Amino acid sequence: MIVLDLKDARPLYEQIVERFKHLILCGVLPEDEKLPSVRNLAMELSINPNTIQKAYGELEREGFIYSVKGRGNFVSSNHNLKETKKEELKQQILALVKEGEGIGLTREDIVTLLQNGT
Amino acid sequence: MIVLDLKDARPLYEQIVERFKHLILCGVLPEDEKLPSVRNLAMELSINPNTIQKAYGELEREGFIYSVKGRGNFVSSNHNLKETKKEELKQQILALVKEGEGIGLTREDIVTLLQNGT
DNA sequence: CTAAGTGTACTAGAAGTGATAGTACACTTG
DNA sequence: CAAGTGTACTATCACTTCTAGTACACTTAG
Numbered sequence: 349m350i351v352l353d354l355k356d357a358r359p360l361y362e363q364i365v366e367r368f369k370h371l372i373l374c375g376v377l378p379e380d381e382k383l384p385s386v387r388n389l390a391m392e393l394s395i396n397p398n399t400i401q402k403a404y405g406e407l408e409r410e411g412f413i414y415s416v417k418g419r420g421n422f423v424s425s426n427h428n429l430k431e432t433k434k435e436e437l438k439q440q441i442l443a444l445v446k447e448g449e450g451i452g453l454t455r456e457d458i459v460t461l462l463q464n465g466t
Numbered sequence: 467m468i469v470l471d472l473k474d475a476r477p478l479y480e481q482i483v484e485r486f487k488h489l490i491l492c493g494v495l496p497e498d499e500k501l502p503s504v505r506n507l508a509m510e511l512s513i514n515p516n517t518i519q520k521a522y523g524e525l526e527r528e529g530f531i532y533s534v535k536g537r538g539n540f541v542s543s544n545h546n547l548k549e550t551k552k553e554e555l556k557q558q559i560l561a562l563v564k565e566g567e568g569i570g571l572t573r574e575d576i577v578t579l580l581q582n583g584t
Numbered sequence: 585c586t587a588a589g590t591g592t593a594c595t596a597g598a599a600g601t602g603a604t605a606g607t608a609c610a611c612t613t614g
Numbered sequence: 615c616a617a618g619t620g621t622a623c624t625a626t627c628a629c630t631t632c633t634a635g636t637a638c639a640c641t642t643a644g
Contacts, residue, residue, distance in 0.1 A: 417612080418613080418619050421620080438571070479631080538589090
């Protein structure tokens with residue numbers, strides 16, 4: 349379910365966070381689905397349980413999952429998360445487009461890009 | 467000319483590199499313009515000369531500037547750099563759009579975004 | 585030629601972050 | 615009760631960033 353890239357410059361816990369965010373936003377992990385336990389996932393990925401805990405802590409802080417002592421971590425409702433993520437993506441795209449305008453990349457170029465991928 | 471954000475999570479040398487890249491790509495710094503000397507800029511920014519040297523080394527490695535011993539660092543020709551940067555931006559935008567499609571962000575949404583900024 | 589300014593290279597150390605290792609405790613479930 | 619779970623804590627190692635200081639070769643202005 350989770351794949352790590354040790355050659356990636358980003359920290360392991362960050363990769364785990366991002367991977368779970370994606371799985372949750374795309375609906376692969378439905379609401380109230382139980383995530384792998386801290387110790388299980390650590391075993392599976394051959395990394396330290398503390399690293400998983402750090403990732404889960406971050407996911408909880410950002411509202412993607414909720415945690416129940418003694419039972420496990422579970423997926424939160426993802427409707428609001430989706431809308432937030434959509435807005436975030438739009439702002440990121442807009443920022444890139446604006447950066448491009450400074451060096452001669454037109455909005456027509458972008459529309460063309462969206463149409464045929466070049 | 468260069469402004470540092472100490473609260474930024476990114477390393478100082480990386481901020482310097484990005485700032486100069488922007489100034490060069492946008493034409494603020496024309497071809498063969500002389501950059502501030504390592505020691506001068508370090509003084510001005512109140513940071514260590516080694517940090518400037520690291521930034522200049524990176525800019526040279528990436529072809530944005532060239533260095534002449536005893537004289538200084540100078541801006542390279544920026545035509546190819548611009549084209550490369552444009553392609554890079556287009557790929558980044560495309561990647562974000564594809565990510566958005568997975569959670570229900572349509573290409574029409576993007577076109578609307580480009581038209582009126584929302 | 586000399587002095588000042590320049591790029592470059594190197595070592596050393598402080599501080600912060602990421603990851604590991606190990607332990608401990610409270611809670612839930614079977 | 616036993617096993618599995620989340621959580622918290624300390625200690626340690628490795629790596630990166632940044633600073634500090636030194637040294638040397640080159641170019642230019644005087």
